[in-house]
Amino acid sequence: MLIIPVNTDAPIYHWPWMTLVLIGVNCVTFFLTGQGEHQTGWLLQFGHGLHPLEWVSFNFLHFGWLHLIGNMVFLWGFGIVVEGKLGWWRFLLVFLSIGVLGGLLIQTVMLGSELPPNSGGGGASLIIYGLLAICVVWAPKNEMDVLVFIGYRLLSVEVTILTFGVWYVALQVLSAWWNDFSMGSAMGHLIGALWGFGIGLALLTLRWVDCENWDLIAVWKGTYGRPTGLQNWNESILVSHSPNLSGTEELSAPVKPKKKKATFRPSIYLTSQPKRRLPKGTSPPPDGDAQTTGASPRTMSESAMSPATLTVLDRMRELLRAGKPQAALTEYRKRLRVVDHWPLDADDLQSLADGLFKLKVWDEAIPLLEEFVKRFPTRADAARIKLATLWCDVQTRPRAALKLLDQVELEDLPETIRSHVAQIRQKATGMIDDDTFELDGKTW
Numbered sequence: 001m002l003i004i005p006v007n008t009d010a011p012i013y014h015w016p017w018m019t020l021v022l023i024g025v026n027c028v029t030f031f032l033t034g035q036g037e038h039q040t041g042w043l044l045q046f047g048h049g050l051h052p053l054e055w056v057s058f059n060f061l062h063f064g065w066l067h068l069i070g071n072m073v074f075l076w077g078f079g080i081v082v083e084g085k086l087g088w089w090r091f092l093l094v095f096l097s098i099g100v101l102g103g104l105l106i107q108t109v110m111l112g113s114e115l116p117p118n119s120g121g122g123g124a125s126l127i128i129y130g131l132l133a134i135c136v137v138w139a140p141k142n143e144m145d146v147l148v149f150i151g152y153r154l155l156s157v158e159v160t161i162l163t164f165g166v167w168y169v170a171l172q173v174l175s176a177w178w179n180d181f182s183m184g185s186a187m188g189h190l191i192g193a194l195w196g197f198g199i200g201l202a203l204l205t206l207r208w209v210d211c212e213n214w215d216l217i218a219v220w221k222g223t224y225g226r227p228t229g230l231q232n233w234n235e236s237i238l239v240s241h242s243p244n245l246s247g248t249e250e251l252s253a254p255v256k257p258k259k260k261k262a263t264f265r266p267s268i269y270l271t272s273q274p275k276r277r278l279p280k281g282t283s284p285p286p287d288g289d290a291q292t293t294g295a296s297p298r299t300m301s302e303s304a305m306s307p308a309t310l311t312v313l314d315r316m317r318e319l320l321r322a323g324k325p326q327a328a329l330t331e332y333r334k335r336l337r338v339v340d341h342w343p344l345d346a347d348d349l350q351s352l353a354d355g356l357f358k359l360k361v362w363d364e365a366i367p368l369l370e371e372f373v374k375r376f377p378t379r380a381d382a383a384r385i386k387l388a389t390l391w392c393d394v395q396t397r398p399r400a401a402l403k404l405l406d407q408v409e410l411e412d413l414p415e416t417i418r419s420h421v422a423q424i425r426q427k428a429t430g431m432i433d434d435d436t437f438e439l440d441g442k443t444w
Contacts, residue, residue: 002149003164005077009327010135010142010161011212012084013360018091019079023072026124029060036063036122043120044103046183047113054120055103056096061122071124078131081139081161085209094199098130101195102188110183121188129172129189130196136165137200137216138209141224162216169193301345309339316348325355329364346376350383357386362394373404381408385417388424398428 033042044058045051062068083091106121140162148155172193175186203209204217211218218224302310312335319328329352336342344352349372356365369387373380385408388401405425410418 003167004073004147004149005144005164006147006156007145008077008081008139008142008161009324010081010084010139011359012080013210014084014087016076016080016083016091018088019076019083022079022092022095023075026060026062026068026072026075030062030068033061035065036061036067039118039120039122043118043122044106045117045120046107046110047115047119048117049111050104050107052100052104054107055100058103058120058122059099059124059127062124063122067123071128074128075124075131077144078128078135081135081142082131085138085211086203090208094134094203095127095131097199098127098192098195099124102126102130102191105191105195106183106188121183121185123185123188125185126188126192129168129192130199132165132168133193133196134200135161137197137204138211139214140165140216140219141214162219305342306339309335309342313348316352320348320351320355323355325352325359326361326364328352329356329368343375346372346379349375353383353386357390362390366390366395377407381413384408385421385424388421388428392424392428392431396431398431401428402432 029042030036033039039061041053042057042061044054062071079091082094086094103126140160142161143158144161144164145156145158146164148157169190172186172189176184176190179186181187201217204211204215214224302313305313312331316328316331319325319331332342332344332352343349349368353365353368353372356368366387369383369390372383373387376383384404388404391397391401391404401424405421408421410421413421
């Protein structure tokens with residue numbers, strides 16, 4: 001049986017491009033070393049002293065296609081989680097640190113061993129097991145989509161990262177025990193996992209990584225999923241805190257933190273918004289204010305949907321309630337590949353956009369906020385303020401932000417939100433005074 005990680009719903013905040021770069025470097029090295037046959041200067045030698053350069057080089061040496069492909073698939077599966085939380089340069093430091101520390105420990109343990117000169121090891125699997133251990137520390141309750149090969153059958157299942165990590169580490173412990181814990185692949189994997197576990201705990205303790213209280217320590221204490229104290233945006237008005245502007249009731253009372261998993265699927269496989277075409281002979285849908293709800297659980301617009309589309313809609317709402325807006329967005333986009341035109345209702349679109357906004361997934365949130373402002377202008381003041389904030393701070397569009405804020409009715413809003421709007425205006429005006437180059441885009 002073979003288990004391969006493909007995707008994850010763990011929260012990521014950085015595009016994993018360094019993971020792709022490292023995969024490319026490993027592939028180039030594979031060809032430079034003649035598919036692993038030219039090992040001089042690359043192999044981590046056993047029993048012949050300490051060689052610091054080998055502590056780096058051996059991680060990029062692979063012996064054959066299966067060795068390379070297997071490691072790169074797992075590097076992708078775990079790299080998207082670790083780099084997604086750290087960013088590219090911190091991820092690169094962690095990647096190299098695990099490899100260097102692993103190489104140092106192995107060569108130190110093997111000092112004095114009487115082995116032939118060409119005895120040694122290579123491959124990225126030591127680092128990969130380190131990344132697996134970090135994932136277990138940072139996102140144990142999050143799930144991974146894995147492909148399971150049982151004979152000639154292929155299954156796609158979801159397992160928690162904790163379950164996945166325990167399973168693979170247990171296999172290595174069993175393999176190491178079977179070989180009397182001699183230095184081999186299994187021991188190398190366990191050494192990598194040991195260093196990764198330590199580094200993951202250290203970065204978590206130093207608060208250099210944000211696990212949104214879903215880390216292994218929180219799970220151990222039974223406090224996972226509880227609010228981390230950053231829920232009230234009005235304590236510090238920043239673009240990274242989401243003002244809850246969905247209605248006057250919520251504006252006049254403190255926002256009650258919702259219990260949610262900080263989990264969502266990285267939409268790295270869907271980089272562009274699918275085109276939406278209206279069927280011939282139909283007109284654009286009316287403003288969301290005109291939509292009505294009957295006595296049935298379904299709205300009038302939902303009653304015309306196919307059963308498959310309704311199933312996706314229910315799944316999206318379930319994911320949004322669980323705090324997984326990116327997973328909901330992925331489900332929506334997958335369905336758009338089948339259904340050319342499926343505009344979300346106002347409430348669903350607002351929930352999706354707000355969820356992405358709160359998780360600081362700006363590239364995904366901005367198009368949805370723009371769509372909401374365009375389709376539902378009479379109830380879009382909250383979206384306008386959020387969108388103006390992002391246009392000013394993220395997309396460098398101060399003039400467009402000011403035009404958008406001119407459409408906001410401030411009279412009925414509380415003082416805290418009017419103050420927030422004033423700050424956006426002040427910053428946008430300052431950017432214009434500094435002759436900031438402004439990108440083109442929608443202004444409404």
